[in-house]
Amino acid sequence: MSDKPLTDLTFSTFDLHPALIAGLESAGFTRCTPIQALTLPVALPGGDVAGQAQTGTGKTLAFLVAVMNRLLIRPALADRKPEDPRALILAPTRELAIQIHKDAVKFGATWACALRWSTAGWTTTSSASCCSRAWT
Numbered sequence: 001m002s003d004k005p006l007t008d009l010t011f012s013t014f015d016l017h018p019a020l021i022a023g024l025e026s027a028g029f030t031r032c033t034p035i036q037a038l039t040l041p042v043a044l045p046g047g048d049v050a051g052q053a054q055t056g057t058g059k060t061l062a063f064l065v066a067v068m069n070r071l072l073i074r075p076a077l078a079d080r081k082p083e084d085p086r087a088l089i090l091a092p093t094r095e096l097a098i099q100i101h102k103d104a105v106k107f108g109a110t111w112a113c114a115l116r117w118s119t120a121g122w123t124t125t126s127s128a129s130c131c132s133r134a135w136t
Contacts, residue, residue, distance in 0.1 A: 005033065005034060006031040006032065006033060007031060007032050007033065007034055007036075007037045008031070009031065009032045009036075009037045010030055010031050010032070011024050011025075011029060011030060011031070011032065011065070012030070014040060014041075014044060015044075016044075016065070016069050017068075017069055017072035017073055017111075019072060019110050019111035020065065020068055020069050020072055020107070020108075020110075020111070022110040023068075023106075023107045023108055023109055023110040023111065024065070024107060026109065026110060027106045027107055027109075029061065029107075032058070033057050033058035033061075033062075034053075034057070035051055035053040035057050035058050035059055035062055036058045036061060036062045036065070038051070039051050039062045039063075039066075040062060040065060040066065043062065043063065043065075043066035044065075044066050044069060046070070049062075049063070049066075060099065060100055060103050061103065061107070063089075064100070064103055064104055064107060065107070067087050067089065068104070068107065068108055068113075070087075071086055071087060071113070072111065094119045097117050097118075097119060098117065100117070101115060101116075101117040
């Protein structure tokens with residue numbers, strides 16, 4: 001992350017779960033990028049965030065930190081089945097879904113969680129025929 005502009009704000013400044021801090025540090029992340037420094041104070045307490053920044057500036061990590069911290073600090077509902085998801089992240093492309101999953105695995109390596117990714121897997125042909133078909 002040395003090629004990215006960093007702020008003086010560290011992840012340990014935030015009230016993050018110790019397992020998440022350990023995961024970030026083991027992945028080499030200690031200081032926030034500008035987009036992370038701006039969005040985490042809003043996202044961590046549960047606020048909605050819309051941000052725009054160039055590729056590679058840390059947007060994925062910004063929302064993953066907020067989601068993962070929430071999963072760690074809030075216990076699952078008592079009647080939740082182990083296979084029931086606790087978070088769903090939607091991505092507009094297969095490539096971005098893969099990147100988000102890889103990042104989540106990297107940052108969540110220090111705590112036990114099951115991470116999965118899926119894609120619709122439609123081809124252009126099947127998408128076109130599906131969309132042009134009359135629905136009744």
